[in-house]
Amino acid sequence: MRIPTPLIEYALILPMLIVFAGAVMSVGFEAFISNKNRRQAQIFLTISTLALALASLVIIGNTFSRSLAVEGTIAFDGPGVFMQFVILLTSILATMIMAERKVDPAGDAFAARSSAVAGGQDEAVVTKMGLVQTEVWPLLLFSVSGMLLFVSANDFLVLFVGLEVMSLPLYLLAAMARRKRLLSQEAALKYFLLGAFASAILLFGIALTYAYTGELNFGAVSAGISANNNAAGLLTAAVALVAVGLLFKVGAVPFHQWVPDVYTGSATVVTAFMASAVKVAAIGGSLRAFFVAFGGYAWDWRPMFWAVSILTMIVGSIVALSQIDVKRMLAYSSVANGGFILIGFASTSRAGTAAILFYLLTYSLATLGAFALVSLVRDPSGESNNITRWKGLGKKSPLVAGLFGFYLLSFAGIPLTSGFVAKFTLFVAAVSGGALPLVLVGVVASVIAAFFYIRIIILMFFSDPDPDGPVVVVPSKITAGAIAFTSVASAVLGVFPQWVIDYASSVSVFLR
């Protein structure tokens, strides 16, 4: 029997290949480079790999016309390229803040050996030896390559592979925090168990989809759905299960319980990565699956997205009200923002896609900057995440407090910040898609959310500082650079969003 060789358009998947290659090389570095130089080498490799991938993405994005690649399993289309761009950009910024070792006197943000029992003898020995955790970097690269695959997947199997390649390193990354290690390990275990469960459900959904249409390719599934009118129950079950699997990754209510725990337990720099790049990937993959594969069935799944979107916005905003831990608060804010993005799902239009793309870019940059700032506010025991301890921070370090306040205003959707423009474009798209009630709920949720963002601003600026309160550590130039980039980008996108909005609308068509 002759097996035909699949046609692979290497050029169109070059960014992914570069990141995969970088990840493999990074594993090699782990084995062959001496303890002393390894950290430096790994960071250099990671950043240059991601930068190279980004450059190649820009080049091929401007060179090749949009088409399906690798036997139709990978889509090289506008939204795909845009989201790959956002993922690579945020990953580079996340790498920059992960490389920080100046803020914590003990070293970088990661436990020297995460397998050592917390507080045990082994840990003491490792610390004494001065070992440095460098496995973070290959894990990060693998995760990024999985994300790139996930947002371009045009086939359910590729989607699933992308999801797993993206998620498995994340479970490990979550466990590696240097401080509060038990919390970190607990978070990782929770994330892994729930994540595995969600993956299984997704796989089940994919199986049912295959049972219904006999296809796995998104385009073929879509054609299969419109050709077949029988046994709609099977299809409904398939769509529902796929939705559960994907919405888990998005962190939408009621599949959000892992978000606060994992965001709080992980090292803050890892949380920054999760809240930005991973969130973009999760939304991106779901967007293509629902708009392309299940696009013809939109009439039936739209009500579900309405319900999930409303629940997510309301629950995320209300529960955030009672949080006193900054990271937990930002985690719920991330959940609520996911709800806002789902408004765009419910409108299932080109404008909706463009609005989601713009929202993802602005939100991921702002949230990355916000978490980076959280990692700078410290007391002797590590990060000081209790919000009441941030009292009077505006007087002690006006710059950090001012920037954090700016991000909070952006999350609250105050005009002249990127967050406002993003919400505005989304609302316009949703209303034109007939989702006015969702916009009204979004407006109410925004007011509720504004309350807790503003509460933090009041605490930072209008109260006097505690004498023994936390201090802001001056980070290295590279972290400061990352924060400066996200801040400037957030401000510029708030005042002059036109070019990016134009671009997002011009690339908002999915290939089928």
Added chain:
Amino acid sequence: MNLILLALVATSFIGALLVPLTNKYFKWNPKITAISIALITLALSLVIGVNFDRSSSSLTQFDFKVNWIDVFGISFHIGVTGIGLVLVLLTAVLTPIVLWADFHAAVKRPVLYSSLILLLTGSANLIFLARDLFLFYVFFEAMLIPVFFLIGIYGGVNRSKAAMKFLLYGLAGGLAMLAAIVALTLIATSQLQRSTFDIATLSQSISLTSTQEFWLFVGFFIAFAIKAPMVPLHTWLPDVAQEATPGTSTMLIGILDKIGTFGMIALVLPLFPNTSAQLAPWIIALAVISVIYGAILAIGQKDMRRLFAYTSISHFGFIVMGIFAFTTVGIAGATLYMLAHGLSTAALFLVAGHLIKQRETSLIANYGGLTKVAPVMAGLFLMAALSALALPGMAGFVSEFMVLTGVYQRYQLAAIIATLGIILAAIYMLWLYQRVFTGPENEKSSSIKDLDKKEVWPLVPVFALLIVFGFWPQPVLQTIEKSVENVMQQVSAQDPAPFFAVENKEQN
């Protein structure tokens, strides 16, 4: 393309950056820099005021327009109407005075303070000039932030709570308006086949069904009724006025709250003329309630600053009445009222501010018999109070009279009830004066220092304008005449025929 409006707006915003930068790098005195910038704005707005063509019936003058967000048809479009010009001038006059007064009161962190005030001025000017709905909204919301910090950083003991209350009320109103704006542009897009936020286009070329118009009206009106506090959405104002510095209160009540009533004239009437006309009796009723309720509560206040806040609620009732009377006299009177109220609020808050600063309390019971120790202060305070209670010869009288006349032409009962507000105003103002400045001396009153020259001079222009416009309101009325006619045309309203003139006509 005329750049002068852009220059006017840009001066404030650039100034807000310039003050901290020149202070940091060249050690310039922030107070002098800030006041100079405010004076430049004043000069620019006077130039605009002089060159404004009062006989032209075009909707706006000195238009400046560049595209902003093309996908949605959003442009940065500013242009000045007669009504807008009056408010721009009011802002320009009050800003340097407020800066001076609070600097003189040794406000802490003057650099930040100047920046915030200048940001507020710039945003307010942009709002008065905006001809694009999106632009209007953006600064309508964005200006909450500088005020929020002005209250929260510089305010009294309960400043955090007051700041939070202010911001949440503002945001809630703004978001209601946002929902309405989004829906409105969508309707516009489907009718015009293109997306636009141009206010003139939206008001002229869009036809709304009555249900649509009703709900859009509600969204806009809630936002503006919170800003120009109308009962029952007024509760934030007394709390804020009690905590904020006199300067902040002046800017807030004198200028920022005017955005609410300005928005009613500039947006609500032209965009939703039919619903406005239908709901006018209800809004007039609400306004009358505001007039009376605000006045009665003002009488009952124990705290001077809360008292001023309630008087403002009463006065905003008058302004809203004038607007929704749909008569030329009413709308013109309402505009003049905004000017007069801005000036008399400034006078009240700034004079009282000097008093409150010395004793660090604004409780009326802590004062008494001040005429003897502080005669200048007492005299000025009395003048400010008389202007606020609309004594003939003060600007407040002309405008209140015009509003009541305008309202009487259509709603006799409302006008008659609202007249009670004038009597109540005499009670709360004169009784306040009596308790604070006359009567037996409070034991601590002897330590109160009278106003010195540095404190009196900045107040001179305010009082001068109050008296000038009291006797000679023509400059203002001429400025707004065409603008008011335009508004009347947009709502296709005609003044009711005078009662007696009708009979004469028939005889002829």
